[in-house]
Amino acid sequence: MATPIVTDGSTDRVREAPRVVLPDNPRLFEERAARFAQLAGGHPMGAYLALMAQVAGGQQSASGARAAQPLPARTVEQSRSFGMPPLSAQGHQRAPLWHDDLRDVVRAVRADGAPALQTALDRLQALDDVSLEAVADRVLAGTALDEDAALVPFVGAALQVYFARQAAALAADDVSHCDVATICPVCGTRPVASIVRIGAAQASLRYLVCALCQTEWNMARIQCSSCETDKGVHYLSLAADEAADATQAAVKAEACDECKTYLKIFNQEKAALVDPVADDLATLALDLLVDEQGFARSGPNLLFHPGTG
Template sequence: MKMAGNPPEGKWSGPSHAGVKAPSPIVLANAARRFSATAQRLEQLAAGHPLEPWLRFMAALADAQHTVATTLVPAVSLSPAVVVQAVEARLPPLAADGHRRDPSWTDGLALLLELVDGSALPVAAQDAMEQLRGSDAATLEKLADQFLRGGLAAADAAAAVYVAAALQVYFTCSAAQLEVDDLRLLEERALCPCCGSPSVAGMITASGVTPGTRYLYCSLCSTAWNHVRAVCITCGGTRHLSLQAIEDDAGVVKAETCGDCHTYTKLLYQLQDMQVDPYADDLASLGLDLLIAEAGYARHAPNPLLLMGDDEAVEG
C-alpha cells in the first residue's frame, strides 16, 4: 500500500469565520461497532442479491471480525511521544507498511479462522485456511508484509482475505486508541491520516453539523477523514469529473469518474439510505465496479477483501 505524503501544518484549512461550521477533519472508528455494523448491513443487502451466498459469507466474516475486535482487541498502543514524533516527521503514526506490528494480530487471525465456517467455501479457500492455521509466526508476518506492501504472490491470494480481515481488526483497534486531536490530515488527502492507506469508498453525509460533507473511509484502520467534494482523489483534477450509476438504481452508490487520470472512486449517499455502510455497500455494489471497468476506468484503490478474486467467492 502507498505510503503517505507530507501533511499540512494545520488540521483543517476550511472556513473558520463566525457562523460557518467546519466538518470534523478526522473521525476515528468505534472498534466495538465498526464490524458488527458492516455484518448487519451485509445481511440486509444480501437478501435477493445476485451474489447473495457470497455476501452472506462476507457478513459472517465481518461478524467474526467483530468478535475478535471485542474479545481479543488486538492492537498496538503508541505512546504520545511516538505519535508526536511521527506527526512532526510528516508520517502517519500507524504507517501500514512501516510500523512494527504487535504480535497480537496473529492471535486475532487464529481466532478469526476458528470462527469462520469454511464448509461452504471452494476447496482452494479451505486449503488456504488450513495453510494459515499451520503457519508459524514468521510466515504470517511475511504474508502480512507482502499484503501491505503490494507484493503478494498469486499463490497466496486465497489466504489474503483472512490476513486482510485480521489486519483490519488490528489496525482498527490500534487507531481507535489514538487521540484524534493529536492527528493531522496529510498533504496527500487521499491517504488515511492514521495509517497512510487509501480509502475503500467515500460517503456524502446527510446528518451532523455539516451535512453534504464527503468523508473517505480507510480500507485498513476504518478511520474517516474529510475530503473536499468535486475533486478527483487520485489526481486532484476538477474539470472532467462525472458521476456514474446503474440505471434505475436507488442512487445509494455512484462512481465518481475522472476523465483526466481515468480512475474512479465510489461515493455513497447517506441521504438515500441512512443505513449505508462504506464497507458493506462497496462489496454489494461490485456490479458497478464491473461496468465502470468496462468503460475503461481503473479503481482508485482495491478493496482488501476482494484480493482473493471472483473464483474464490462462495458458490450458491
C-alpha cells in the first residue's frame, strides 16, 4: 500500500498513513457478528440486531468459502486511464459467485430458526436468476422497492461479501487513481459511516468506510463527507452523559449546513470494538433525531431498508 503524506485536518500533524485501506482483514465479518451480538443485549431492537449477528456470521462463512474472480486486465487498465473505480458497483459485471454467498447467508439464518423470516427466505430462494439480479441492481442503486424490503439485508449482505472479496484481491496501485473523495475508490459506492481509527499508522485519522466493499479511505476530520466543505459542519449526539455510555459517546452525526446531509462518525478511541455497520444500525435513534432537524442521510447501510426493523 502506498503511503502518501496525509494531513489530519484536526491538527497540524503530518504523518505517513495509508490513503486507502483494502478490506483484507480475514475476520472482518466475524468481528462484526460479535459486535452485533454484543449490541443486541438489552437493546430495544435487540431481535433485529441478533438476526444481523447471524447474517454477519453467514457472511464470514461465505467470505472464506471461495476465491476472488480475476478482473479482466482491460478493466484495470481503463480504471487507471480514466481514474474510475475498478469495481464500479453499477458497471461491474457480477459473477454468479455471489449467489453462493447469498446461499451461505440464508443458511446461517435458517440454521438458527427465526421462524418469522421463513417466508422472506422462501421467497428469496424461489427467485430466478434474472429476478435476483434485478433485486441486486436495485439494492446497489439505492432504489429498492417496498416489496424488496424483507430481502434487502440478505441480498445486501451477500453483495458485501462478494465485493469485499474482489476488493481485497486488488493491488494498491489499482485503486490509487480514483480521487473523488466522497465515493469509494474501489466500487464508487457512498460510505456507510466514517470512523476515527486507533492503532499504528491510522491512529486518530478519520476513514470513510464503503457501504458495499468495506474499503476505507482517508478524509480530513471536520470536513463534510458529501460536499467536502469544511464550513458549517457540526456534530449531533444522543449521549447525555458520555462517561456513562461508551457506545453512545463513540458516535456522533456529522451534519453539514451547506448540503444539508449527515453521516455518522464513530470514534474507536472511545469504544475500541465499534463497527461502522453494526453500530450504525444500533443507533437509528440518532438518525431520527438528525432527520427531524432537516438533514438527509448521505450514505446507505446495505443491511437495512426502512420497514425491515
